[in-house]
Amino acid sequence: MPRLFGTDGVRGIFNKTLDVVEAARLCMAIGSYFAPGSRILVASDYRGGTEAILHAGVSGLISSGVKVYDAGKVPTPALQLAVRELGFDGGVMFTASHNPPEYVGLKLVGPDGVEVSDSVEEEVEALYFESKFRRASYTEVWHGVRKLEGVLDLYISRIVSLVDRDKIASKGYKVVIDPANSVTTHTSPEIMRRLGVKVITINANPSPQPSRPYEPTPDTLGDLSRVVRALGADLGVGHDSDGDRAIFVSEDGEIHWGDRSAFIIATHLAESGKSKRPRRIVTAVSTSEFVARAFKSRGFEVEYTAVGIKRLFEGIKRSGAMCAFEENGGFVYPEHLSIRDGGAKSALFLEAMAYSGEKASQLFSQIPRVYIVKTKIPMDRDKALKVVEAVREAYRGGDTINIDGVRVNLKTGWFLVRPSGTEPVVRIMLEAVSRDEGDRILNELLSVIRGVVG
CATH class of the missing domain: 3.40.120.10 (Alpha-D-Glucose-1,6-Bisphosphate, subunit A, domain 3)
Known part of the structure; x- marks a missing residue:
């Protein structure tokens, strides 16, 4: 089954890879995961497409029979604190966080105020892809959306x-x-x-x-x-x-x-x-x-x-x-x-x-000054995974960490190559003791990557 959730929530380009129809269906799945009558707190950021995604998502939540409360425009950690402290059953933050302005998205929060586990995300995704939505009767949606004051304070x-x-x-x-x-x-x-x-x-x-x-x-x-x-x-x-x-x-x-x-x-x-x-x-x-x-x-x-x-x-x-x-x-x-x-x-x-x-x-100044490179190369996830495997093979036998992509520790620096969980790119992070050494390591690394992407 394909995945909707990435490293931190669901994100897509407004009206291209994530539109109001998909937002409504996703929130119908989220609402169907929670028990009927569950109290769900929502909030949002100021992105250009967020307002449309928010209203579509809230409609999806209501239609599945949960009670929606709106905290307004607040930071994600403010919503998370309110979910935990005020006893909500869950929360949905409509944001794409650090992604470029054309992106929209949402984060799903559990009753403890923390983003839900992988297993919960997979249950929501199953409901979404199989269209197993709970469709509430008209008597179950009278609650509507209620404004919640005091979250910022x-x-x-x-x-x-x-x-x-x-x-x-x-x-x-x-x-x-x-x-x-x-x-x-x-x-x-x-x-x-x-x-x-x-x-x-x-x-x-x-x-x-x-x-x-x-x-x-x-x-x-x-x-x-x-x-x-x-x-x-x-x-x-x-x-x-x-x-x-x-x-x-x-x-x-x-x-x-x-x-x-x-x-x-x-x-x-x-x-x-x-x-x-x-x-x-x-x-x-x-x-x-x-x-x-x-x-x-x-x-x-x-x-x-x-x-x-x-x-x-x-x-x-x-x-x-x-x-x-x-x-x-x-x-x-x-x-x-x-x-x-x-x-x-x-x-x-x-x-x-x-x-x-x-x-x-x-x-x-307690930490040494180093030369830093942080960049990303556009490519789909399948190609990004092939890049990671090629880099892993090229540095086999070295000091590597294979937790998320591949990280290689060198005497004069280190680098990490990993597929992004929020954008169709491969991310490169590199540090070295000097610019010359950093450029040398980067050029060596890019040579390996070009062998995959051309």
Whole structure:
């Protein structure tokens, strides 16, 4: 049976690979999975196609006999917190997260606030492909859609309570936030204000057309970097469209990948005594080898998983880890929520700065500077899998990790080649001790890939 769900939910290009008819049918399947009368919380981001997908999806849910509540435009972690804390049976977040603006999608959340397991996704897919929808009678759909107020305040208040507000406020920090014209416009600035931080925002007017690509990376956060430097800010924060990621810019304007900031937060949690969990972290196989070495030098155990929040969640449950993270800016602090949360990550990073008394750039200097390449090559999944196999064969006998694609650790660097779970591309991540060495490794790798794709 074909798959609908990828690494994190269902995504497609609006009116091409995911339209309102498919959204309605998918949500009929989701509603049919839950018991009749189940309470389902929905929310959405500001993408151009999301509103159409949302209304179609809600219609599908109602027609299957579940009760729908609408939290409005809120970040994914805010919906997830509300599902767990307010006793909902599940949730559906209408978003395509970091994907390009033409994409739409949804994430399915269980009663614990975490994305549902693979087995639940497979049950929903079976209902979808076999059209085994529960069709409620007209007397079962009188509930309609009810607005749920207070989700934003619940989320903001919870994050503020996670950290030492007085310690952060005493530093007089100035922070620039880039919400990518989406839902963290309503949360991250207010979180910072309640922490006593002076806030400046860019790209903060909600819009279906973002002023920059949704995915926060060094290539897309150039404006944020320039504003941080120009205003003498202490930190910059860039989010994706649904707020489960945060990438930071230090006061000198340098943009840092998420695994580097995760190292700073995790060592703060351990050394301040804030977390009583063992010095163990769970991270995606895409995390820097240089960051992993830094963790090990501070006495941490490092456990690798495949990319995706479900894999991180499973790793935390299995090992009792202090935290989990991905290089893309996702960070999981299980004493808050067992999901990625860009708002919580930002507050914890400020707390780490406040406790250390150091600037962001000084904290990041604990990790060696390296040459980084992150790129993607368009191709269908079948071809991407052939590329992975060719790379695996070319480096057979070396130090490899075959969890999600193939990762090769070298003396002077490392790289990962994997099929994307959200786009028809193969992703390449590479780090090396120098640009020359990085270019050499990349050219060698591309030669192997060209042998497959031509």
